[in-house]
Amino acid sequence: MSAARRWLLVGVAVAVLAGAVAAMVAGFVRTHERMEREVPLPPRGEAVGNPLYALRQTLRADGIDAHSRLRLQPETFADAPGDTVLLHGDPSLLTPDQVEALLAWVARGGHLLLRTPPARLDGSDAPPPMLRRLGVGGKLLGSGCEPLQVQGQPSHVEFCRGRRFELAGHAAARLRWGDGKRGYAYARLVRGRGTVDLLADFDFLDNESLGEVPHQALARQVLAPNYGRGRVHLVHGGRPVSFWRDLARRAWPAWGPLALLLAAWLWRRGQRFGPWLPSPAPGRRSLLEHVRASGELLHRYGQAPLLHAAVRDAFLARLQRRAPAAAALAGDARVAAIATRLQLPHMTVRDALAAPEPRDRHAFFARVRTLIQMRNRL
Template sequence: MNARERGILAGGIALGLPLVLAVATAWVLHNFERVERRIPLPPGGEAAADPLYALRRTLEADGRPVAGHDGLQPAALVGNPRDTVLLLGDPARVDAAAAGQLLAWVSRGGHLVLRTPPRGGDPGAVPLLAALGLRQGLRAPRCEPLRVPRQPDHVEFCRGRRFVPDAARPPQLRWGQEGHGLAWARWRHGRGHVDLLADMDFLGNGPLREVPHQALARQVLAPNYGRGTVHLVRMSERLPPWLELLRRGWMVWLPLLLLLGAGLWRHGQRFGPWLPAPVAARRSLLEHVQASGELLYRRGHHELLHAALREAFLARLRRREPALHALAGAERAAALAARLQLPPQLVREALQRPGDRQEFHARMRTLVQMRNRL
């Protein structure tokens, strides 16, 4: 390709590329439309660690005083009889002394919200449940339909164990079927109220976005709503710090562990040698002879190798042609040339000591040829 053709090609590319880009842009703008989408991201920070974060923020936005607590401390919760205490966790972890303080506070007008133990068992062994008159064993989970006007139908309490109230102490409000157990009940206790639910999944950060769950949460908190502070108590079992670090900090410790393993492998003791195992000794005489010849050749002892091959040729000549071997000098060279059909000068030079490496190669080839023809 000459300079003129290269110039035409470059000009065509310079003119055609913007045209191709303009056509492609017009096609994309004609066939596609820019649309904005809102993608909800997973919770982070406090919202990821606190399952009641959305409920607390909702109550704050509604102007209601709310406080979050890690672990049950009855002395800090039973001050105002118009408050509400919501226990998120297994009520079986509340001992008899703490249960007595909570129930005494409820009898003065407080509102206590709790759930059934997730592992079942005997409710009579749980002080808070025994105070409500529950003696029968908990029933298996069962979904309960929830219908809110102008909202899709929901089912609730699908994973919580149901309960059967004592006939001598019926609840003030109930939700569920007697044959399968109740999912939610409210008892009057002195001047206050105690609500027992099969589970509290609808109060979580994600489910609370839905209107039916908001309406259900409002009904659960109704007795003292707007009268006092809502105390949200998280009674979840905390993991040990080292186990929490393993579970949440794997993005840090896993690369460090791999780096430590690579360093130990790099600087540690090997399980095998760097060099391959030496070759086992062999007893082949021909290999030893060849190795000796290669050593002499590398060290420059060409005359020794030539003399050895010359003596081997003369020994064969003495055995096969004694008359020729008896000759000497030019007569032997001429007779050998006639006998082996080789030029006399080539035969004479082959029987003489070589000077340099080139003569060595040539005379060695001639001696091999002479030995093979003899």
């Protein structure tokens, strides 16, 4: 094929391929439409461990000085009666000193937000000391939803997972949400010149929930007493979690398979109680057993003449040491000399020195036995 024809075929192939690609692109553009879609990403950074991160950023955007911390530090707001403290954790973890410090600060004009503690493992329904000091009597009740209607928004329900509470007769409640039979889900209690908002749960303030308009409106209402007057302290930590507990709770995708591998290795390498198979017979070092086993193997594979020759050579070696004159002879003369010295029949000595047939078992054993007896008589 000439070079011009070859290049012509290459050009035609390239043109056909380009046309096919153009047709595919045109079909794709004609049958598909480009659209944009927003996909919410999982939280990163501080938002992973701080459930009140969105609330803090929202307050700062509104000009409020808001701060987040893991532990309650009464000394940071003890001299600021216009501040607001939101304790997101379990109030039953407060120490007696912290309870006294908080109540004294509220009496001077502070605003404290608390939630009822979650259900305990021991099933106790008694309110913690902090709630009893605020006038919560009786026992903590089960959960129940409360309807919430914000203008221009669909109907909403709140406090579906939190524990309700009962108020004693001396409790000075400015606002209440709920009823005396099922318990209250929210109450604003007056203490001195300050107020305490007690709620069944703070789930509407979490990062995932604060984006809804009803939750924003409810958050603005519960923060109303000192809103804009001072700082807002958002305490989102409770009892310190140990490293090992946090590792067991968060890192199980890593240590779970490793634990299974470790258990499998220990099971594989560990000592069995009651073995599945009997223990193998211990090795023996008896030279006689090895020689016997070697002889049986050679005899099984038709090497009887080789074994007979070894026994005969051993006999002749001793004959050379004990009777050199007889060993120096050959043929019938040596047979006669050996028969005379050992006092054996002439035919017995001749048969013993002659090699047996490979498959003649009886002849092999008889001649080897005779050679051993002859060797022992020397």
